[in-house]
Structure formats: structure tokens, C-alpha cells
Amino acid sequence: xxxxxxxAFILAFIVAFMATPYTIKIANKIGAVxxxxxxxxxxxxxxxxxxxxxxxxxxxVSVIYLIIIMSIEGSLDLFNEQEYGKKLIGVFLGxxxxxxxxxxxxxxxxxxxxxxxxxxxAAIIVVAFGTKIEHLDIPFFYRIGFxxxxxxxxxxxxxxxxxxxxxxxxxxxxxSSGISLIxxxxxxxxxxxxxxPMIATxxxxxxxxxxxxxxxxxxxxxxxxxxxxxSNFLGFMLAVVSILxxxxxxxxxxIVLPVIVLGLPIFDVxxxxxxxxxxxxxxxxxxxxxxxxxxxxxxxKGFTQRQAVLILYGMSASLGMFAIILFDSGIWKxxxxxxxxxxxxxxxxxxxxKEKEKKxxxxxxx
Numbered sequence: 001x002x003x004x005x006x007x008a009f010i011l012a013f014i015v016a017f018m019a020t021p022y023t024i025k026i027a028n029k030i031g032a033v034x035x036x037x038x039x040x041x042x043x044x045x046x047x048x049x050x051x052x053x054x055x056x057x058x059x060x061v062s063v064i065y066l067i068i069i070m071s072i073e074g075s076l077d078l079f080n081e082q083e084y085g086k087k088l089i090g091v092f093l094g095x096x097x098x099x100x101x102x103x104x105x106x107x108x109x110x111x112x113x114x115x116x117x118x119x120x121x122a123a124i125i126v127v128a129f130g131t132k133i134e135h136l137d138i139p140f141f142y143r144i145g146f147x148x149x150x151x152x153x154x155x156x157x158x159x160x161x162x163x164x165x166x167x168x169x170x171x172x173x174x175x176s177s178g179i180s181l182i183x184x185x186x187x188x189x190x191x192x193x194x195x196x197p198m199i200a201t202x203x204x205x206x207x208x209x210x211x212x213x214x215x216x217x218x219x220x221x222x223x224x225x226x227x228x229x230x231s232n233f234l235g236f237m238l239a240v241v242s243i244l245x246x247x248x249x250x251x252x253x254x255i256v257l258p259v260i261v262l263g264l265p266i267f268d269v270x271x272x273x274x275x276x277x278x279x280x281x282x283x284x285x286x287x288x289x290x291x292x293x294x295x296x297x298x299x300x301k302g303f304t305q306r307q308a309v310l311i312l313y314g315m316s317a318s319l320g321m322f323a324i325i326l327f328d329s330g331i332w333k334x335x336x337x338x339x340x341x342x343x344x345x346x347x348x349x350x351x352x353x354k355e356k357e358k359k360x361x362x363x364x365x366x
Contacts, residue, residue: 015214046297052230090129102229186320
């Protein structure tokens, strides 16, 4: 198992790391460049936004290689009762739809409903090939079984929701890719503790490797953005792999654990929906970009872009650790851990605001 995990990570890392410089060159040739046209954007110069294909390539090469090798050696049965072969076909077809939609959007800029159409089609394909949320386990309470129709609907909504959550949080150098990496690592730990299917472990490890290969080009100061191709792919894969990885568990929530791990982007997108509905008073307003996201608020508070990204990394890592402790040790230890984190953050923020208030006084004295 550990050999497969190591191969999945390293191969995806190398391919993504080597491919990213080529995507930067391609971006400039095809016009996949982000030009800061409004105050909402946090960068001041034009930037290639075509890093997504490098991440996808690293992931796909790693996964396909391991599927072939594991099938030959007999450690992976794609045609068992779980029908992983069929499910993987659906996943790769869904990736194709997400990639095509994202590439067109990065070059031409699609309308919101066109992006949503691509995301919905990808989600429908995944569900049609057998990947579904079939039940909900409430920790320490009971299991709720879903009907076929409800299972289909909730799975499609989950995939679309997480895809947009990662897409919308992509506002600072390294933010969406870093948070996705933290989410991948958290899910990987849960999968290993849960003895989840090997295919889910391989998928999330390959995704981690591809992100580590891409992050050196994306972290502040960025040389390239991941673009809508990449952010949609990350959200799509995190949604799908979370279903595949925790589908066996009877001791923790099939949905609750991934929701906690992905809590930061999910909260951000839900708050954005409520905020935009209240401001615009129409469904159409939900799809209008604004400067109300968490990263915008942190920068407004006086943090640098890099500090804001690191703070959000820390928040995401804390939620991931909370989910891991909840799964392994129960609710009380998880809650005590979270309370300690909240107390530490509150003290640290108070000190930061005090230091910030002192600076103008020093200037006035001069």
C-alpha cells in the first residue's frame, strides 16, 4: 500500500512540476491571461491563469499508471461488486467536461450559467456511472438511508457545491491550491484510518502530489494562477474522492467529515450566497462577483496577501485536524481541541490589532 501511495504522490508531483512552465508559455500564446480590470482583483499586473492543465496532467498520468500497474499485479480489481472500473470511467469523463469548460472559460470567459452547465453535466456523468452518496451516518446516533432519487440529487448538489466553493475562494496567490492540498492531506489521513478503498487513497494522494508540484509556481509571489480550469477540477475531485473514500464508514458521517474538512470554502460560498442575495435581492445577484470573501476581509483588516493566505491555511488545517480527531477520538476531544485553537487565535488577533493601532501614533509623533 505505502509503495502505491509513494508512487502516486511522486509521479504526480514530478509531472505537474515539470509541466507548469509549459502551461505558462501556452497561456501567453492563447490569451489565458488575467488582467486586473477592477478593484476586486488582488493582483496589479497581468498573470497567466492556465496552471490547471498541469495539475490535471500530473493527476491523470499518476492515476492511470497506478491503475494499470495495480491491475496487472492483482492488487486492484476494477470489476468487483463495487464496480470501481465503471466509477473511474465516470470520473475521467467528468474531468474531461470540467477541463473543457474551464479551458474555454480561461481563454474566452464564459457566462455564469455556462460554467454551471458544465459543472452540472460533469456531476451527472459521475452519478450515472455509479458514484453516489447512498446514506448518511450521524456520529453516535443512527444511519439514514437515501432513496435512489434523493441519492442522485444530493450527490449532484454536493459535487456542484464543492466545485464552486473551491472556485470562489481562488482569490489570492496559492489560496485555492493550498487549501485543496490541506483538504487532501486531511482526507488521506481519514481514509487510511478508515481502511478506505485503495482507489480513493490513490486518487487523493495523486491530487496531493500534483498540487505540491504546482504550488511553487502559485504561492506568493505567484508566477501563474491555477485558473478556472484548475479550481473547478480541484473542487470536482475533492467532492468525488470524498464520496469514494468514506463510503465504507459506519463510525462517522459520510457527509459530515468531508463537510468539516472542506468547511472553510463551504462556509465562504454559503456566506457569499446569503450576502449577495441580501444585497441584490435576486437569484441573479448570487453570480455577481464581489469583495466580500474571507480573503478580501483579511486584507482589509491590514494583513498582507501572504499573511491572509497563511491564516486561511491555518484555519483549514485546524478544521481538517478537528475532523481527524472527531473520527479517531470522539466529539469531546475534538471540541476541546477546537476551543484551544479559537482561544489562541483570539489572543493572537488581539495582539495584532494592538500593534496595528500603535503604528499611526508613532508616525504622528514625528
